[in-house]
Amino acid sequence: MTDFKNKTVLVTGSSRGIGLAIAKAFDAAGANLILHARSEIKPEVLAEFQQTPRTLQFDISDAEAAEASIKALYKQEGFAGIDVLINNAGITKDQLAMAMSPADFANVVNVNLNGTFNVTQPVFKKMIRQKHGAIINLSSVVGLMGNMGQVNYAASKAGIIGFTKSLAKEGARRGIRVNAIAPGMIVSDMTAVLPETTQSEILKNIPLSRFGESSEVAEAVLFLAGSAYITGQTLTVDGGLYI
Numbered sequence: 001m002t003d004f005k006n007k008t009v010l011v012t013g014s015s016r017g018i019g020l021a022i023a024k025a026f027d028a029a030g031a032n033l034i035l036h037a038r039s040e041i042k043p044e045v046l047a048e049f050q051q052t053p054r055t056l057q058f059d060i061s062d063a064e065a066a067e068a069s070i071k072a073l074y075k076q077e078g079f080a081g082i083d084v085l086i087n088n089a090g091i092t093k094d095q096l097a098m099a100m101s102p103a104d105f106a107n108v109v110n111v112n113l114n115g116t117f118n119v120t121q122p123v124f125k126k127m128i129r130q131k132h133g134a135i136i137n138l139s140s141v142v143g144l145m146g147n148m149g150q151v152n153y154a155a156s157k158a159g160i161i162g163f164t165k166s167l168a169k170e171g172a173r174r175g176i177r178v179n180a181i182a183p184g185m186i187v188s189d190m191t192a193v194l195p196e197t198t199q200s201e202i203l204k205n206i207p208l209s210r211f212g213e214s215s216e217v218a219e220a221v222l223f224l225a226g227s228a229y230i231t232g233q234t235l236t237v238d239g240g241l242y243i
Contacts, residue, residue: 002226005030009225010082012036012060012119013089015045017188018138021214022086022221027051029222034073034082036089060089060115061107070122081130084225085123087116087137090156092190094149105152112156116163124171132175134225137164139182139234141242157182161234168232177231179224184238186212207240 009026013019015037023033033053035041041055056073058065073079090112093104116137127133142150143157161180168178185191185202191211194202203209220237224230236242 002222003030004084004222004225006032007083008032008034008081009084009086010034010036010056010123011086011088015039015041018183018186018214018217019086019088020045021218022088023053024048025215025218025222026084026225027053031084038089060119061111063114063118066115066118067122070119074126081126082123083133085120085133085135086221086225087119087135087160089115090138092150092153094153096149097151100152105155108152109156109159112153113159113163116160120167124167124176127171127176128174133171133177135167135171135176135178136221136224137178137180139164139180141182141184141236141238144182144234144236144242164234165232172231177228179230179232180234181217181220181224182234182236182238182242183217184212184236184241186214186217188214205241206238207243210239212237212239
């Protein structure tokens with residue numbers, strides 16, 4: 001495992017699920033954590049960390065709120081800057097395209113894609129001055145292969161891949177690497193409620209014949225965060241679903 005001691009890592013959407021698993025992995029690697037959520041993070045979540053993390057609370061789809069929160073963070077006494085940014089926060093609002101409301105399409109794109117930009121821009125500006133940094137954006141295999149009932153989600157996650165490649169080109173000369181992770185079917189509250197028949201059908205399309213764990217996504221994130229010669233790439237963590 002790469003040592004992230006004395007490195008500061010911001011993980012958006014890190015109060016539960018994949019985001020929390022990523023934050024815990026960086027905590028175990030010695031990083032100084034900044035957790036983020038739209039609502040207040042519960043004390044019992046904070047108690048799970050070896051070192052007490054800083055916290056940020058804002059809606060990533062609100063550009064002004066994101067910028068204000070990050071600017072305030074940089075003004076805190078003793079804060080030296082963000083070394084690694086993980087854009088994990090996102091939502092779904094699934095519906096077949098012919099029945100999907102314009103509001104539901106726009107909302108998912110606004111949170112997942114615009115929100116990634118809203119958080120990244122103020123951090124990226126600081127990284128430019130630092131002349132170093134790593135940014136990892138959470139996309140999805142749905143952004144690569146599409147999925148019925150998820151035209152909004154697929155569009156947002158495909159957009160993140162394009163965003164990642166373009167930002168990687170902008171940041172490379174200043175020592176900033178930008179990559180993406182595209183998880184497949186990961187064990188979560190969402191997969192837990194799927195009927196067994198549905199789970200069985202999904203598993204038929206996964207060569208490794210199982211759903212992934214949040215910790216396995218976290219391992220991939222740490223790998224990219226510590227890989228000094230990888231940028232502009234999208235790493236699938238999907239058991240072979242997208243081959």
